[in-house]
Amino acid sequence: MKKYHIGIEASFDTIAGKWKPLILCYIGVGVNRNGDLMRHIPEISQKVLTEQLKQLVVDDILTRTVYETKPLHIEYAFTPYGESLKQILLELCAWGEKHVAHQQAAGAQVEIEEGLVQ
């Protein structure tokens, strides 16, 4: 029996990890395949990407759909249930963009490449 004190522990059990937030945000904006995710997140290893996608499927956040073409074509997408999480993550993504601006205003040496959320 797993026991949480407060809700946010459960949330982070689901989304924490160095890469899960990125994976979810990219899928949230339509990057749906293994190879495409690898291209958008070049620093991730295939091993870790696979592991984390698998966990998100088990947690009912993502679906994994196999198209029986040759070669195989596999797509990940949010479940209807996962959509509620996606909304919050995209908010957090927007907050991060604001946060980088805030840090820059304070003189920090940071920058951000893409505006994923507009």
Add this chain to the structure above:
Amino acid sequence: MKKYHIGIEASFDTIAGKWKPLILCYIGVGVNRNGDLMRHIPEISQKVLTEQLKQLVVDDILTRTVYETKPLHIEYAFTPYGESLKQILLELCAWGEKHVAHQQAAGAQVEIEEGLVQ
């Protein structure tokens, strides 16, 4: 120069870690002192609590106010800037409570103690 791909990386640089989300949620509902946080999060060590509070102050999410009583009385609270993050974290906390219910409905052995957010 620190370089992010998308906003959520910056967000998680700020809030990730096993304990920061808990710390922020508790402070968000008025648990403002070192000792009080230790009581609400009994598994955290003093070392880690101190480290993470310090980082959050540096990141301009929290303020640290020292009252020169004897013994010293120190309080942590959200900065005006940090408030925007607090809102999202409390949403995420609420999502986690829903998520536990969702998992229970699927037969998982999980439970949650407090309803921090109502």
Add this chain to the structure above:
DNA sequence: CTGTATCCTTATTGATACTG
């Protein structure tokens, strides 16, 4: 294209003792 298996490295956290 997508994923698995093995081994190795390192970042985070935990335990404990101590200070103003």
Add this chain to the structure above:
DNA sequence: CAGTATCAATAAGGATACAG
């Protein structure tokens, strides 16, 4: 009460090679 210092343990991720 609040915080620091040191060292040890562990979990997360990285590298590489291989497979359906």
